[in-house]
Amino acid sequence: MIDYRKATVPVWTLATGDVQVPALAGDGPMTAERLAELRGVLAALADQPIATLEAHPLPDGLDRGRGIPLDAASPLAQHLSQLITQSARGSSAAATATAAGEGLYRMVVPAKVAAQFAQGVVRPMATKGMAGGIRGPLVNSVTGRIVAGATFQPVGTAAAAGAVGGAGATAGVAVGGSVALTVAAPLVLMAVAVGVSASADHKRQKAVEHITELLEQLHDEKLDDERSELNGCRDAIDKATAVLLDHGRPGVSLGLDSAVHAINTALGAADDRLAKWRSALDKLPDGKAVEIATLTKAFPGVDEDGGTFRAHLELAALAIALKRRVVVLQAVEHAQSDPGNPFENFTRALKSAQRRLDELESGIAGVLQRLSALELARPQGLRPVFTNVEVDRLMRAANRIHRLADGVTADGPTPDVAIEIARDRDGSVVVFPALAA
Template identity: 80%
Template sequence: MAEDRKAIVPVWTLATGDVRAPALAGGEPMTAERLAELRGVLAVMADVPIATLEAHPLPDKLDRSRGIPLDAASPLAQHLSQFITQSTRSSLTAARATAMGENLYRMVVPAKVAAQFDKGFICSMAAKGTVGGIRGPLVTSTGRIAAGATFVPVGKAAAAGAAGGAGATAGVAAAGSAALTVAAPLVLMAVAVGVSAHADNKRQQAIEHITELLEQLHEQKLEEEHSALDGCRDAIDKATAILLDQGKLGVSLGLDSAVHAINTALGAADRRLARWQTALDKLPDDKPVEIGTLTKSFPGVDEHGGTFRAHLELAALAIALKRRVVVLQAVDHAQSDPGNPFENFTRALRRDQQRLDELESGIAGVLVRLSALELARQDGLMPVFTAGEVDRLMRAAHRIRRLGDGVTVNGRTTDVAIEIARNKDGSVVVFPALPMGA
């Protein structure tokens, strides 16, 4: 999409509860940089989670297949539609920007708030064939929309909150505070679907890699482990659809069996991680490591495929599936207490994700340590290297060094953006949550 330097982008400030905060924007037009500052200040000064919502023109080309589609009757679509309808009654800027009925809405959750639910959940997904590239429809990651846009705060918009919706708190924040719309259900559902879509994208990436690796390895046990995990998707997809329609999870969905299979795979990943860490601890610190010694504990680490890499991808798949289940459990927990859905949601996520964070961090640490190793050839009778040994050593060193590429250990939490494409009929597609500025 070409830059439109005259674009006017309405932006709403949303709270998940009654909150007092100074009126920082004052209704004056802002730049993208000024808006980022506003989000940070509000996050620091407010007592409840604060998010911003922008309405951009819908891009001509948008890969909707990567998002989660929801029809117009879904709670998120209804919350968004009601929010837009009420906002246009009191804001000419909002009315003009949303008149066509189709927009790309971007909800940005500040880093401080994102830290409440985001540890390993939200991270950049590298695009194939592009160094430093990021997958996703996040139009502002390239600045193509926001770079030339003028952001206009929309004040005192009527709040979103469908009757009977999860935590249908609605209204404008307490008098004397900034124009913060209390829209807990809208924020909760957008975050839940965006995080779920992100986790499913990670699952798809892992599936692609595992399929390729297993075609090379022909190992029955790994095939069975892969099949058991891949078979969980149907139950998780059904549970996601039901919860996002505010239904109740039942035993007939098969979610319990799926969770058992995922937990079994996570247990295997934990055991493998412990073995990898022990093997690395036994390696000498002051001299190169023979390739043969390394491959005993990390079979195939010096090859393009290999069992070790298959184990890595199986762990990534199990983690991605478990993260989707954790989101489902958190939404279910939040909807059981309509009074404070966002607080319950983030509390459930923090409690359940700790094990996943530790496992993912441990695997990242192993990859970083492996990538820093200095390799030596296998001991033999010949006092000099053969041409074949030199080639193998160089290939192995290159592949092992690349294990650390893109690995983030204890990364800094950034603002998280969730984009929602809204169609004229009110249906929406929610794209994977991604870090801002990636």
């Protein structure tokens, strides 16, 4: 989304606690590579999570439908406005970049911190033609093209974006060559929470689209009921998200308890199906080709573009995406119940609650990889020769099965995570799905 052709980009360094680190950035402009190195060093040196925030011009034709909107009175919008206002008083770079009142703000959380909350939600985008490669920070996410590098100007003025407890706090240069970073725990917490929630909802949308297409072919009322019950949870989750992000407390009237029950039931069904799939694969003879008929008994429709097996995969993906949004809500609520250390409580709650989801997602990925590696045998029969139709069916089935692992992302190091926030002149914001930086 960001176009890096702009010559100079102001950048803030934010901390979620009152910490001091060696003065590493200096006052001069930095390259994107230098900024990435700085984030890594600060994350290693500081005992509190560190993030950076960049201010870019608002792109034309921005698709706001992918994000979660928050009005100007929301805590995230207020903390961002406070940071902008106070920074502009002492930094010409910040004042120039924020003078229009609107812009696209990009918060990047280092991999060390991101690993605490983004595993299974944000993965690096693989590059074509380069095994294990990921897209670097200077790629326009709309065109996919590499663009010219920008220079990043540190905002060195003291700025307050809300202290750990939510009250204003100042930060500035301390004696002895160390720097007290801007304390902005609520801003970082809210940006991460909404970005991760938007990312999970984006996955939900894709899963619903795939399931709907599959069920139109299958005409399976039972699976259709599963889909409808899961998708019906969205309203309660959306309302709870809005209430929590306005520092409220969701009540029983929102229906979140019923939604969580439906999601947990679907996750239980996904666990059962995963166990059956693993068992069926374990029963296959090692090193021998497998007939399609044998495979389709355990994985109905695996040799087709649609099929029950693929619908089960999408239902599991839908349940996981919805649960990840609920987990974020629970983590935010837990963090806000103890204003003294919201980010620590947030990451702790996320990490413990999403472990089961990561295991389920990883287990399904393992099944798909094992299936895609199978060798298919030609059907056994009395005839020594097969018709062209039978040969074509075998070839198509083999191709479909071997492509099952195409969408599987191998687990690897968690990348830096970027959350992009569009801010309008009235102070309202739209937070887009978190992505790999």
